[in-house]
Amino acid sequence: MGAGHTHALYRxxxxxxxxxxxxxKLVAALSFVLLVVATPRTQLWAFGVYLVxxxxxxxxxxxxxxxxxxxxxxxxxxxxxxVLLPFLxxxxxxxxxxxxxxxxxxxxxxxxxxxxxxGTLTSMVLASTTSIRDLLKGLERLRVPRSLLAIAGFxxxxxxxxxxxxxxxRVARAARGYDPRSLLQARAVAxxxxxxxxxxxxxxxxxxxxxxxxxWTGAMPDLGTPAxxxxxxxxxxxxxxxxxxxxxxxxxxxx
Amino acid sequence: MSAAERVLEVxxxxxxxxxxxxxxFGVDLRLHRGERVALLGPNGAGKTTLALHLNGILSGGxxxxxxxxxxxxxxxxxxxxxxxxxxxxxxxxQLFMPTVAEDVAFGPANLGVRGHDLEHRVHEALRRVGMEAxxxxxxxxxxxxxxxxxxVATVLAMEPEVLVLDEPSSNLDPASRRELAEVLLxxxxxxLMVTHDLPYALELCPRALVLDGGxxxxxxxxxxxxxxxxxxxxxRLELPFGFDPVRAGR
Numbered sequence: 001m002g003a004g005h006t007h008a009l010y011r012x013x014x015x016x017x018x019x020x021x022x023x024x025k026l027v028a029a030l031s032f033v034l035l036v037v038a039t040p041r042t043q044l045w046a047f048g049v050y051l052v053x054x055x056x057x058x059x060x061x062x063x064x065x066x067x068x069x070x071x072x073x074x075x076x077x078x079x080x081x082x083v084l085l086p087f088l089x090x091x092x093x094x095x096x097x098x099x100x101x102x103x104x105x106x107x108x109x110x111x112x113x114x115x116x117x118x119g120t121l122t123s124m125v126l127a128s129t130t131s132i133r134d135l136l137k138g139l140e141r142l143r144v145p146r147s148l149l150a151i152a153g154f155x156x157x158x159x160x161x162x163x164x165x166x167x168x169x170r171v172a173r174a175a176r177g178y179d180p181r182s183l184l185q186a187r188a189v190a191x192x193x194x195x196x197x198x199x200x201x202x203x204x205x206x207x208x209x210x211x212x213x214x215x216w217t218g219a220m221p222d223l224g225t226p227a228x229x230x231x232x233x234x235x236x237x238x239x240x241x242x243x244x245x246x247x248x249x250x251x252x253x254x255x
Numbered sequence: 256m257s258a259a260e261r262v263l264e265v266x267x268x269x270x271x272x273x274x275x276x277x278x279x280f281g282v283d284l285r286l287h288r289g290e291r292v293a294l295l296g297p298n299g300a301g302k303t304t305l306a307l308h309l310n311g312i313l314s315g316g317x318x319x320x321x322x323x324x325x326x327x328x329x330x331x332x333x334x335x336x337x338x339x340x341x342x343x344x345x346x347x348x349q350l351f352m353p354t355v356a357e358d359v360a361f362g363p364a365n366l367g368v369r370g371h372d373l374e375h376r377v378h379e380a381l382r383r384v385g386m387e388a389x390x391x392x393x394x395x396x397x398x399x400x401x402x403x404x405x406x407v408a409t410v411l412a413m414e415p416e417v418l419v420l421d422e423p424s425s426n427l428d429p430a431s432r433r434e435l436a437e438v439l440l441x442x443x444x445x446x447l448m449v450t451h452d453l454p455y456a457l458e459l460c461p462r463a464l465v466l467d468g469g470x471x472x473x474x475x476x477x478x479x480x481x482x483x484x485x486x487x488x489x490x491r492l493e494l495p496f497g498f499d500p501v502r503a504g505r
Contacts (some may be wrong), residue, residue, distance in 0.1 A: 084393060132353070133353040133354060133391050133393075136353065148471035153351075153352065153353055155353060156353060157350075157351055157352070157353060157393070157394070157395070158347075158351075159366060160395045161347050161395070203347070204346040205346075206343065206345065207351050208313055208345050209307070209343070209348075210341075210348050210349045210351070211351070211361075212312060212336075213310055213312060213336060213341045213343075214336065214365060214410070214413065215336050215337065215362055215365035215366055216334060216360055216361075216411065216415070217333075217364055217365065221360065221365060222362030222364070222369075
């Protein structure tokens with residue numbers, strides 16, 4: 001267990017993208033994704049340009065294509081939904097590979113697929129070049145309330161601990177011959193889940209006591225993230241500005 | 256012995272949990288500056304309950320706790336929690352920040368320390384436990400023994416007057432146990448160590464108290480207490496097989 005969970009996506013490196021302050025990267029990624037979503041779906045070429053932009057940024061961050069490909073697995077549920085759309089939608093029908101499907105459905109499917117893929121790729125690039133700790137620091141600079149960040153931080157910190165406990169319980173069940181073959185045997189798993197919840201709850205209380213013991217009064221201390229320089233922001237806006245140009249051009253072309 | 260040299264005074268402390276279970280029935284103890292004292296007792300003797308009173312986490316029963324003359328009450332809590340550093344049994348409970356350095360900074364930051372002073376305190380605390388090379392690692396990547404030492408550092412960074420450790424040797428392998436002992440012996444601090452690990456108590460603490468049934472039933476030199484078979488037996492304390500307190504460490 002251990003390391004794998006918290007840093008599954010992050011790849012250590014010294015690329016210009018790694019060195020960019022996290023708050024800049026967060027703003028750039030979020031605005032780029034919003035621009036992609038705001039692009040009219042009829043302008044297919046625009047999405048091609050977006051893809052080139054994201055891949056270019058990934059190249060700057062030396063993110064291997066393999067990592068991006070793995071990340072796209074996250075998108076699978078959306079893909080399944082998108083595949084159904086051309087068959088479920090009504091309206092003008094077109095023939096694709098001898099099957100009659102709805103034209104608007106096809107466009108809607110492309111829309112979902114293209115935007116989800118670009119969004120996923122953008123977050124993958126962000127996640128592979130920014131550690132979770134830096135992401136939290138960036139969010140702090142962006143004035144996200146500290147208590148929310150503390151909750152996110154605790155989740156990151158204790159995920160390994162809870163997963164470890166869960167695995168030990170699974171091993172302990174298996175060691176006593178537990179080998180579920182039907183849903184009727186799920187009772188032991190449910191009991192374990194309950195025990196895990198109680199244990200985690202009790203741990204939460206102990207962590208709280210440890211925090212209070214060290215003078216915590218309700219506010220998390222400032223993590224002391226340095227401010228981003230103008231030069232950082234100048235580098236950071238390249239992607240959103242390029243995206244804005246594509247988006248504007250797409251809207252003009254769509255009229 | 257003047258009052259100023261008494262770092263920790265507990266008088267007639269009694270406490271019952273909200274569910275009615277009474278854990279302490281009038282505890283009296285005094286620690287002088289620089290003393291290292293072991294608080295011995297079987298499971299359920301009230302050791303942890305007592306420890307939680309020393310920095311005001313639990314209160315509300317009868318009796319009083321004073322830290323370097325300062326009574327533990329609501330308006331003194333902040334100062335009391337600076338003066339009494341409590342190290343919890345499970346380092347995973349104590350280390351909750353994303354990195355070791357941030358965790359060590361948590362306490363002093365709550366006291367209002369910032370900037371270079373804060374960095375200095377963090378570095379110094381980690382140096383004292385020999386963990387300065389691991390400052391930027393997440394606690395989950397450390398061994399259990401290393402996490403326990405970092406947990407001590409998180410409290411040292413607050414520059415306490417008394418260090419209270421709850422079962423410091425539990426779950427440690429022999430090497431980690433020895434490393435922690437070396438760290439604890441190198442600290443120039445008043446130490447109260449809650450434990451039922453009798454050899455560890457003998458190694459680290461010249462004086463020991465036995466807590467059982469919510470009262471202090473014995474107080475004296477650790478070696479004398481460990482040689483008192485009847486006392487140990489009466490309070491469910493046992494020496495490990497083959498351990499001879501008379502010859503150990505001599």
